[in-house]
Amino acid sequence: GQQVQQSPASLVLQEGENAELQCNFSSTATQLQWFYQRPGGSLVSLLYNPSGTKHTGRLTSTTVTKERRSSLHISSSQITDSGTYFCAMVGGSNYKLTFGKGTLLTVTP
Amino acid sequence: EAAVTQSPRSKVAVTGGKVTLSCHQTNNHDYMYWYRQDTGHGLRLIHYSYVADSTEKGDIPDGYKASRPSQENFSLILELASLSQTAVYFCASSETGRHNQAPLFGEGTRLSVL
Numbered sequence: 001g002q003q004v005q006q007s008p009a010s011l012v013l014q015e016g017e018n019a020e021l022q023c024n025f026s027s028t029a030t031q032l033q034w035f036y037q038r039p040g041g042s043l044v045s046l047l048y049n050p051s052g053t054k055h056t057g058r059l060t061s062t063t064v065t066k067e068r069r070s071s072l073h074i075s076s077s078q079i080t081d082s083g084t085y086f087c088a089m090v091g092g093s094n095y096k097l098t099f100g101k102g103t104l105l106t107v108t109p
Numbered sequence: 110e111a112a113v114t115q116s117p118r119s120k121v122a123v124t125g126g127k128v129t130l131s132c133h134q135t136n137n138h139d140y141m142y143w144y145r146q147d148t149g150h151g152l153r154l155i156h157y158s159y160v161a162d163s164t165e166k167g168d169i170p171d172g173y174k175a176s177r178p179s180q181e182n183f184s185l186i187l188e189l190a191s192l193s194q195t196a197v198y199f200c201a202s203s204e205t206g207r208h209n210q211a212p213l214f215g216e217g218t219r220l221s222v223l
Contacts, residue, residue, distance in 0.1 A: 001168070004151070033211055043152075043199065045211030086151055096167060097142075097212070099151030 002091045006100035013107050019074040021103045023087030031090035034072050038083045077107045115215035122222050128187040130218050132200030141183040142201045190222045
């Protein structure tokens with residue numbers, strides 16, 4: 001079945017530093033999304049990016065479909081960016097989102 | 110405002126008991142999903158539905174049933190709760206199954222089976 005691997009598993013940054021999160025998937029993704037989960041909270045969609053580069057605010061996602069990988073770059077991290085970031089993909093005609101295990105980001109003062 | 114509401118927000122159940130988790134959406138979405146999240150893991154799909162009165166199995170359906178009596182409501186049923194079903198459960202809805210529009214998630218239900 002579809003598999004999604006994220007790295008690193010956890011990341012600690014000082015406020016103002018940049019973060020780079022990686023996502024690799026086992027099969028061609030027709031849909032690729034990044035989600036954010038605040039500690040103890042729900043998930044919210046950050047970016048939908050099945051291919052190419054997308055920006056929103058301080059977030060940039062680059063997906064290289066042929067190489068089955070995507071990245072999420074967070075610039076000038078803030079304490080409120082702390083939480084878990086998930087990559088999720090859909091392969092082929094499958095309607096199911098498959099999630100990675102997430103990257104726990106902690107931003108310190 | 111679009112919303113997915115889950116109830117209860119937390120529940121303690123006894124092993125072997127019946128548990129029903131409810132989900133209500135006001136988004137007029139066709140697709141609804143139940144996911145399970147275990148500590149340190151991503152979400153895994155249990156059941157989903159794309160039309161009322163019909164449900165489909167996800168990746169980990171064993172031990173769970175689902176019911177979609179209307180477009181707005183989707184329930185997850187644990188007929189015989191077990192310790193291994195302790196987890197946080199998320200309901201989500203989406204307009205289509207293709208996820209080019211991100212699903213909206215509820216706040217989650219924290220279930221502890223003792």
